Amino acid sequence: MIAFAAAMWGLIAFFVKGLTTAGFSAMEIVAIRVVTAAVILILVGLANYRNHLRIKVKDLYLFIGTGIFSIVFFNWSYFTAINLMNIPIAVALLYTSPAFVAILSFFFLKEKINRKKLMAIILTVIGCTLAAGITGQGGTSFSVISLLIGLGAGFGYALYSIFGKVALRSYHPFTVTLYTFIVASGALLPTTGIVSKAAVIFTGDIWLYALGLGIFPTVLAYFAYSWGLERTESSTAAVVATLEPVVATILGMMVYGDRLGGMQLLGSALIIISVVSINISIPIRKQKKPFTV
Template structure:
């Protein structure tokens, strides 16, 4: 059941493109869509958190607010903006693969700031990720044969922002559990974005379909996906979960090809294989380390 939960949660993350593309068609900007996602997630989490922890159950100290600013603004807000922007200026398939450079960024940042050892497997995974990204860039985007430098930078920025969550949440986990970190991550993100991106004003003139997609964005690829993945982590090893979670980019690629009729070219496929393989290399190292520690 744990493995099924991890796969289901990761698959729901992979459906994110459906909601982003649809909301973009209704006229929402990337930052407005980010605001919709974090606000929807926060509203969905409130009743769940209160039912589990009770009123006042999620206590935090003011001096630790920088943890949640890091997970919220520096990671969730930034990587979502970069990811959504990359989807709209390039393609879903390229955007999702550049997002999955995240594990390589995690390895680098962990060595720099968490003093984790840079092993040969991590170095190999980083090299594979860099090579895969370069191959994607060289192979081009669509029939033009060119991938803009801006698109590449923003796409890689999504991977960097994605990685920052692991760093800040690792620091925060010394003091708080995962639910506390997640709740305040979305709460601070929503409170900071809403004054500048009042998406509800634009939404007021839109049909019910737009509101359903707004609600779906906060619920399915966000809250439900997180809860399923977290439940699965309680029953399977982290390394196993990280491998199973590669269903996310596969699901996103399937959606891009089947629903949005995107084409993947030889170079893009080669780069995709290299980036996904780098995740398996890092996950294999974690699995070996877990066995030695057992």
């Protein structure tokens, strides 16, 4: 389910490109994404999940964590980093998230960092760096602020796994997904000005892109991720989720004719290897007991 969520996230560029062509800014697209998702989830909840619509006021901070500190903050940091630097560097910094998840999970969720998990995280960071097309050549440098904002995207991305894991101890995956996007919508609606463009969204094919963005890489993806997160460690889930750039790369090749270099293929292979290795348990052969009468 986590891998399925990553695959859905990998399709996001298709919908974003359509909305960008229609004239929407990056943060307006984020607002469209979370508001559309919130509306869909409310309707689904009223139809099928009425028993999972209530939360305790004292737990609201968890959904502020997943909705604002994660969804809103990481999107702002990510798009700002893209403007300050470039897409490959921003992508690489975003996918430092498994390292952040491992560290935060160690301190707050008491999850252990074993050698296999540590190696998977290292391979993931290296793989994402190579997949993003960064080879260390060219001499391009960036300000400390821009690098910190880029790392902020990875940190914000990681917070969903932390706050979400705690929320899932008390709530159904649907409840966590629903209130994440309700809170995120409450933060973005008054700050992005997307309400003034509401009429534009329902013209031509724009509403199809908006609806698709709300369903596939958002509702389905976050529900699947929350469902999987409930059943595995946060640090493991974060590594599996890095399949997203691999899927995005395949989408770029098949739909938009993008070409990959050898380093990018190597990076994608390292990501897949890290995801597979962290999910395979090698059985230990037990010593046979001596025969006794």
